Amino acid sequence: MPIIVVEVMPKAELLDPQGKAVAGALARLGKSRFTGVRLGKRFEVTFEGEADDASLAEVRELAESILSNSVIEDVVSVRFEGGATRAAGAHAAETPVDAPGSAA
Amino acid sequence: MRIGVVTFPGSLDDRDAQRAVRMAGAEAVALWHGEHDLHGVDAIVLPGGFSYGDYLRAGAIASLSPIMAEVIVAANRGVPVLGICNGFQMLAEAHLLPGGLIRNDHGTFICRDQRLRVENTSTAWTNGFSDAAEITIPLKNGEGGFVADAETIARLEGEGRVAFRYLGMNPNGSINDIAGVTNARGNVVGLMPHPEHAIEEGFGPDTPAAMRSGIDGLTVFTSAIAALVAAA
Numbered sequence: 001m002p003i004i005v006v007e008v009m010p011k012a013e014l015l016d017p018q019g020k021a022v023a024g025a026l027a028r029l030g031k032s033r034f035t036g037v038r039l040g041k042r043f044e045v046t047f048e049g050e051a052d053d054a055s056l057a058e059v060r061e062l063a064e065s066i067l068s069n070s071v072i073e074d075v076v077s078v079r080f081e082g083g084a085t086r087a088a089g090a091h092a093a094e095t096p097v098d099a100p101g102s103a104a
Numbered sequence: 105m106r107i108g109v110v111t112f113p114g115s116l117d118d119r120d121a122q123r124a125v126r127m128a129g130a131e132a133v134a135l136w137h138g139e140h141d142l143h144g145v146d147a148i149v150l151p152g153g154f155s156y157g158d159y160l161r162a163g164a165i166a167s168l169s170p171i172m173a174e175v176i177v178a179a180n181r182g183v184p185v186l187g188i189c190n191g192f193q194m195l196a197e198a199h200l201l202p203g204g205l206i207r208n209d210h211g212t213f214i215c216r217d218q219r220l221r222v223e224n225t226s227t228a229w230t231n232g233f234s235d236a237a238e239i240t241i242p243l244k245n246g247e248g249g250f251v252a253d254a255e256t257i258a259r260l261e262g263e264g265r266v267a268f269r270y271l272g273m274n275p276n277g278s279i280n281d282i283a284g285v286t287n288a289r290g291n292v293v294g295l296m297p298h299p300e301h302a303i304e305e306g307f308g309p310d311t312p313a314a315m316r317s318g319i320d321g322l323t324v325f326t327s328a329i330a331a332l333v334a335a336a
Contacts, residue, residue: 017207069161071204
C-alpha cells in the first residue's frame with residue numbers, strides 16, 4: 001500500500017527544549033562544532049487507494065489540522081515515500097516541499 | 105448544581121476534581137470521553153493527567169474524542185468549562201482557548217507549590233477572588249510553557265484575558281508569566297496549576313498559618329457555582 005510521509009517541526013521562533021538537550025549532549029561528547037539541533041516529527045501514513053494528488057491533498061489537510069498544531073509547529077513536508085510531491089506520472093519536481101502551501 | 109468531570113484514558117486528577125466539586129458544594133458527575141452525553145451538567149471540568157500518554161501533542165488526541173464535540177458545543181453556548189493542566193492543553197488543542205503549551209524551557213518536569221496572581225476576577229471560574237488576589241496552589245507539569253504569537257499575546261493582555269499569572273518565578277518559560285487564560289466570554293478558563301489539589305485543610309500547600317492548610321483552589325469551584333446561581 002502507498003505511504004505518504006509528513007514532516008513537522010517546532011516553529012523556528014520557539015524554543016525547542018528537546019533539541020537543546022540533544023545539542024547539549026553532543027557538546028558534552030566533544031562534538032562542539034555541531035552547535036544546534038532541532039527535533040521534529042516524521043509521520044508515515046499508509047493508506048488504501050491510489051497514490052494520486054487527491055490522496056496527497058487529503059493527507060496535507062490532515063497534516064495541517066491534526067498531525068500538527070499551527071500555533072507551535074509547521075508542516076515542512078508532505079510527500080509520497082520516495083520523495084514525489086505529486087503522484088507518479090504527474091509532471092512535477094520530485095523534491096520535498098520547503099514550506100506549507102508551496103507544493104502543487 | 106451538577107458539575108461534570110470528564111475522564112479520558114490517562115486522566116489522573118479526575119477524582120480529585122470530583123472531590124473539589126463536592127467540597128465546593130455541587131454534585132460531581134463523572135463523564136466519559138467515549139460518549140456524546142454530557143448528562144445535562146451545568147458546568148464541565150477537564151482534569152489533569154496524561155491523556156493518551158501525551159502522544160502526538162499533549163491533549164491533542166483527547167481533544168478529538170466524542171465527548172469533546174459536546175464540550176465544544178456547550179462552551180460555545182456559554183456553559184462554564186475549566187481545563188486544568190492536561191485539560192488546559194485539550195482546550196488549546198480544541199481551539200476553545202488561544203495559544204499552545206510546549207515543553208518547559210528548562211527541559212524537566214516541575215512540581216511545586218506555585219504562587220499566582222488572579223488577573224481577571226470576572227470569569228465563571230474566578231469571580232469569587234478579590235481583585236489581584238495572590239494565591240498558592242500546586243503546579244506539576246512537563247509541558248506547561250504557554251506560547252502564542254505576539255499579536256495574540258497583545259490581544260490577550262489588552263482584553264484582560266490573562267486569568268492567572270505566575271508570581272515569584274516562572275516555572276516553565278511561559279510568555280509574560282501566563283499561567284492561565286480565558287475566552288472572551290469568560291466561561292472557558294484553562295490553567296496549568298491545579299486548584300483541585302488545594303481545597304481541603306491538611307492536604308493543600310503549606311501556608312504561614314499551618315502545614316498543608318492552603319485551600320486557595322476551592323474558590324475556583326465555588327466561583328463556578330456562584331456564576332451558575334447568578335445565571336439561573
